[in-house]
Amino acid sequence: xxxxxxKTILVTGVTMNTSxxxxxxxxxxxxxxxxxxxxxxxxxxxxxxxxxxLDPAPAVLELxxxxxxxxxxxxxxxxxxxxxxxxxxxxxxxxxxxxxxxxGKFLTTPFEDVxxxxxxxxxxxxxxTMACKPxxxxxxxxxxxxxxxxxxxxxxxxxxxxxxxxxxxxxxxxRYLGPEGVRxxxxxxxxxxxxxxxxxxxxxxxDDIWGGRAPLGWDSSxxxxxxxxxxxxxxxxxxxxxxxxxxxxxxxxxxxx
Numbered sequence: 001x002x003x004x005x006x007k008t009i010l011v012t013g014v015t016m017n018t019s020x021x022x023x024x025x026x027x028x029x030x031x032x033x034x035x036x037x038x039x040x041x042x043x044x045x046x047x048x049x050x051x052x053x054l055d056p057a058p059a060v061l062e063l064x065x066x067x068x069x070x071x072x073x074x075x076x077x078x079x080x081x082x083x084x085x086x087x088x089x090x091x092x093x094x095x096x097x098x099x100x101x102x103x104g105k106f107l108t109t110p111f112e113d114v115x116x117x118x119x120x121x122x123x124x125x126x127x128x129t130m131a132c133k134p135x136x137x138x139x140x141x142x143x144x145x146x147x148x149x150x151x152x153x154x155x156x157x158x159x160x161x162x163x164x165x166x167x168x169x170x171x172x173x174x175r176y177l178g179p180e181g182v183r184x185x186x187x188x189x190x191x192x193x194x195x196x197x198x199x200x201x202x203x204x205x206x207d208d209i210w211g212g213r214a215p216l217g218w219d220s221s222x223x224x225x226x227x228x229x230x231x232x233x234x235x236x237x238x239x240x241x242x243x244x245x246x247x248x249x250x251x252x253x254x255x256x257x
Contacts, residue, residue, distance in 0.1 A: 005233040007162030008083055009033045010132065013092035015046050019194050020145060021092035023227035031231055033088075036081055038063035040070070059083075059223065063092050064126035071131040074106040078135060086135040088234040091128055091144040092119040094159065094166075094196060100156040103201030109158050117158050121163035129173055129184070139181040141234045145226075146169055146245070148188040148253055155202040167245055174243035178181055183242040185233050190218050190249035214250030 007174070009028050014021040014037040016023040025035045035058040059081040064070045096102055096117035101109045129142050147156065149164035166186070173184040190223050191197055191206035197220075210218040226248045233236060233246070247253045 002033070003237060004028055004088075004231065007033045007087035007088065008036070008085055009088040009234055010036050010038065010078070010083075011058075011090040011092065012038045012065065012091075012128065013094075014039060014051060015043055015195055016046070017050055017053060018192070018221075018223070018227050019092070019199065020189060020192055020198075020223045020230070021090060022050065023223040024090055025051070025058060025091070027056050027224075027227050027231045028209030028234065029058070031235070033234075034058075036061060036078065036083055036084075040064040040067075052108070055245075065128050066119050069177065071127055074131045075134050083135070085137050086140060086143045087137050088143070088194060088228060089129065089132050090234070091125045091142065091166075092190055093124055093128075094145075094162065096121065096157070096159040096162060098199050098201060103155050104157065105132070106148045106157040111135040114158055115163075117162040118165055121162035122169055123167050125166055125184075126173060129177070129182070133177075133180075133182075136182060138178075138222075139236075139239070141238070142170075142173060142182060142184040143230050143233045144184075144186045145230070146186050146188050147191070148245075148249070154205050155200055158222065161202070170245075171243045178242055183233075183238070185238070185243070186242060186245040187226060187229050187233070188245050188247045188249060188253070190214065190252060191220050192223045193220050194223075210250060210252055213255050214252040215255065218250040218252070225234065 011025045038061040097113045156174045
């Protein structure tokens with residue numbers, strides 16, 4: 001019996017099979033969960049194709065986490081997919097304009113692009129959680145993904161600020177929804193070779209940093225270690241853990257220069 005046996009999990013932001021969200025969906029299903037995934041726009045068809053590799057292939061919902069109408073009808077969309085209860089939600093959604101908000105352009109980024117990054121990457125943790133809340137079981141687990149935003153990183157710029165907001169928002173979700181049985185935690189992953197990473201100008205510098213400093217080493221081509229921690233947080237094994245940020249980065253966060 002898997003650690004998610006009998007649970008139903010919504011995993012947002014599934015794109016390529018290299019994505020952390022895809023690996024989470026794969027491992028969650030292997031651990032006994034019924035998995036539903038989401039994406040939107042042009043990426044939706046890509047998601048629909050890629051999840052056919054999973055067994056069983058999960059239901060795919062169209063969900064733009066910045067669209068109030070999408071969020072309002074999410075419970076109905078889940079019901080139409082045969083989901084009457086949610087035990088967990090994975091927030092794997094982030095965006096900042098690579099032309100203006102990343103790659104060293106921090107000091108000249110216009111506010112509209114900052115606002116977009118904050119909405120997609122941070123505020124949506126709260127709005128998505130609240131949209132799912134009517135379907136939550138007696139207890140539920142929300143897990144978000146970050147790239148440790150306690151410090152600054154080269155080229156990461158306003159996405160770093162947005163991720164810092166995400167990390168803080170998670171703690172407030174944990175505070176306000178904890179009395180209703182909802183846990184909220186963040187996983188801080190090392191650099192993974194995803195579409196999102198490739199969109200960051202100069203992101204290959206992260207590989208150099210991890211290659212030289214991670215005590216356990218780091219394989220940026222494999223999201224398995226990160227996904228396993230996400231799945232563990234979705235399970236009852238972490239029943240009393242909330243408001244936490246867990247690092248899956250080969251130990252780099254613990255090292256100095």
